[in-house]
Amino acid sequence: MNNINILWVDDEIDLLKPHILFLEKKNYKVTTCQSGMEALEIIDEKPFDIVFLDENMPGLTGLETLSEIKEKKANLPIVMITKSEEEYIMEEAIGSKIADYLIKPVNPNQILLSLKKNLDLSRLVSEKTTSDYQQEFRKIAMDMAMVNSFEGWAEMYQRLIYWEIQLEDIEDIGMTEILESQKIEANQQFGKFIEKNYPKWFDGDKGPIMSHTLFKEKIIPELGDQPTILIVIDNLRYDQWKVFEPIISTYFKKQKEISYYSILPTATQYARNAIFSGLMPSDMNKLFPQFWKNDTDEGGKNLHEADFLNTQFKRLGLRDLKWEYHKITNLKSGKKLVDNFKSLKNNDLSVIVYNFVDMLSHSKTEMEVVKELASNDKAYRSLTLSWFKNSPLLEMIQQAQLGGFKLLITTDHGTINVKTPTKVIGDRDTSLNLRYKTGRSLTYEDRDVMAVKDPKAVHLPSINMSSSFIFAKDDKFLAYPNNFNHYVSYYKNTYQHGGISLEEMIIPFVVMSPK
Template structure:
C-alpha cells in the first residue's frame, strides 16, 4: 500500500507531537504547519491525501484556509478541528464540503477513525458488501429452490436488485458475475412459475395486483383521500431504475407505501398501459370498446385512446372526480406542462404519462451512440437518472410538492437486455414484436417460450380463429431464419419488452407524501 500523506495544520502543533508519533507508528507520513497561509502553500507544493485543519488560528482563519484549499484542490478531504461548538461554524464548514468535523481536545483514536472513514471507506465498504453478499448468496440460492408465490417472487427480485446496485458501487467484477448467474437462474425459474400459474390468476380469489386491477386496487384508495393526487406513469420503468430515481424524488417527497405489481402479458405498452387505464383485460377492451381497441395488425397508434379508456373506467366505478390526463412525448410538451402546472391544483386527480424510458430503449436499438452509453444495466440506470435529474418531469414533481399533491409513481412494464436469439417462423400477418408473437401457424423453439394456444384463456384477443401467442423467456428474442445473422447482430444487447422476465413483469407502484 502506498504511504498515506497527511498535512496537519495547527498554531499549537508542538502540543500535538504525541498524536503525530502515534500516526507515524501506524505508517502514516505527517507534515505539519502552524498557519492557514503555510497550509495553502504546502497544498500547492505537495500532494496530500488528507488535511487536518484547526479552525481558530492567528492570521487567516481555518474557514478561510479551507475555502482556498478547496478552490485549489476540490477533491482533497479536509477534516476541520475546533474548540468551538457554535452552530454557524459547523454550518460554514459543512457547507464548504469538509470530510469530517472534530471538537477539541481530540485523541489519537478519533484521528485514526477519521482517517479510516475518509481514506479506507471504499475498501471497508467493498469488503463488507462482498462478505454480506457471499452470505446472502446462499440464502438466495435456497430461496430460488423454494419460492412458489407471486409475493415471494416480488421479494426475491427486489433482493437481487438491492445486491446488484450495492455490488456495482464497489466494482467487484467477480461478485457481479456471480450475481448475474443468479439473475439468469432466477429468470429461468420465474418463467416456469409464470407458465404454471399465470392463467389461474384470472380465476383466483387472491390474485396479484395486475395492470387491469392497478387502478381499482392501489390508485383508487389514494384518490379517495383528501387532497389532490398526481399519478405519474413513466413508461418502461424497471424496478432497478425506480430505485436510482427514488433518492432524487426523496428530496421532495417521503415514500409512505410501495407495492410491487405484475404487468399483464404481453408486457407491451398497447396491452399493459391500456389495461391500466381501462381497468380491463385486452379481450374485454376489444369486446366492450371496439372503437378504442387496436390489435397488432391494425393500422395506426395503439395507445391513442388512454384518456377515453380512463374516462370509461371512472364512469364504471361511479366516481365523481375532477381530473385531467396528459401525455408527454417530447421535451417541448414536458416544458409546457411544467410551466403551467399550477393550473392542475384544483383537480382531484392529474394523470401524467411520461414517455422517455421507452424512447431511450428504442434509441439503444437504433443509435450506435446510445448503444455505447447504455451498454449494460448499470449504464442504463445511470442514463435514466441523468435524464430524470434534467427533465421537466422533475420540475413538475417539485411543483407538485409545493402545491401539496400526493404523488403516485408507477409504470406499465419493464424491459430486459436481450442476448440470445430464438428462431421463429410465422405467416405474413404475424406481429413484429421481438419478445412476443401472435399469429397463425407459428413454429418456434418450445423450451424458449411460453406458448398459449387459446388466447381467451389469458384474456387476449384473437386476430384470427387459429391465432396463438408465444412469449419469449429469459434473455431470448425472436428472430426469423431469413437474413438471420444481420437481424441477430442488430438486436442483440438491446432492451426489449413483451415477454416473460422479472424485469418486465414485476414493476413498481409507490405512494409519496410531500415533505
C-alpha cells in the same frame, strides 16, 4: 494504508505530539505547520491525501484557509477541528464541503476513524459488501429453489436488485458475474412459474395486483382530501426506480411501495391500456372496439388512454371526480406542462404519462451511440438517472411538492436486455414484437417460449379463429430464419419488452407525500 500523507495545521501543534506519534506508528506520514499561510505554501509544494485544519488560528482563520485550499485543490479532503461548537461555524464549514468536523479535545481514535472514513471508505465498503453478498449468495440460491408464489418472486427480484446496486460501486468483476448468473437462473425459474400459474391468476382473488386491477385496488383508495398526481413512466424497471428514488426522496417521503405484475404481453398497448381501462385486452376489444387496436391494425395503439380512463371512472361510480390526463412524448410538451403546473391543483387527480424511458429503449435499438451508452444494465441505469436529473419530470415533482400534492409513481411494464436469439416462423400477418408473437401457424422452439394456444385463457383477443400467442422467456428474442445473422446482430444486446422476465413483469407502484 502506507504512503498516506497528512498535513496537520494548528497553531498549538506541539500539544498534538502524542497524536502525531500515534499516527506515525500506524505508518501514516504527518507534515505539520502552524498557520494558514504556511499551509497554503506547503500544499503548493507537496501532494497530500488529507488535511487536518484547526479553525481558531491567528492570521488566516481555519474557515479562510479552508476556502483558499478548496480553490487550489477542490477534491482534497479537509477535516475541520475546532474548540467552538457555534452553529454558524459548523454550517459554514459543512457548506464548504469539508470531509469531517471534530471538536477539541480530540483523541487519537477519533482521528483514526476520520482517516478511515475518508481514505479507506471505498475499500472497507467494498470488502464488507463483497463479504455480505458471499453470505447472501448461498441464502439466495437456497431460497430460489423454494419460491412458489407471486409474492415470493417479487421479494426475490427485489433482493437481487438490491445486491446488483450494492455491487455496482465496487470493482469486483467476479462478484458481479456471480450475481449475473443468479439473475439468469432466477429468470429461468420464474419463466417456469409464470407458465404454470399465470392463467390461474384470473380466477377470483388468487392472483397478484396486475395492470387491469391497479387503479381499482391501489390508486382509487389514495384519492381524497388533497390533489393527487399519478405519474406513469413508460417502460420503467424496478432497478431504475431504485436509482431515481433518492432524488425524489429529497422532496417526498415514501408512504407505501408495492411490486405489482404487468399483464402479458408486457407491451405498452396491452399493459398501459389495461391500467387505464381496468380491463383485460379481450374485454377492451369486445366492449370498446372503437378504442382498442390489435397488433395487425393500422395506427397508434395507445391513442385512447383518456377515453379508457373515463369509462373506468364511470364503471366505478366516480362520475364527479375532477381529473385530467396528459401524455408527455418530448421535451417541449414536458416544459409546457411544467409552465402550467399550478392549474393541476384544481383537480382531484392529474394523470401524467411520461414516455422518455420507452423512447430511450427504442433509440438504443436504432442508434449506435445509445447502444454504446447503455451497453448493460449498469449503464442503462446510469443513463436514465442522468436524464431524470435534467428532465422536466423532475421539475414537475419539485412543483408537486411545493403545491402539496400527493404523488403516485408507477409504470406499465419493464424491459430486458435480450442476448439469445430463438427462431420463429409465422405468416405475413404475424405481429412484429421481438418478445411475443401473435398469429396463425407459428413455429417455434418449445423450451424458449410460453405458448398460449387459446388466447381467451389469458384474456387476450384472437385476431382470427386460429391465432395463438407465444411469449419469449428470460433473455430470448424471437428472430426469423430469413436473414437470421443480420437480424441477430442488429437486435442482440438491445432492450426489449413483451415477454416473460422478472425485469418486464415485476414493477413498482409507490405512494409519496410532500416533505
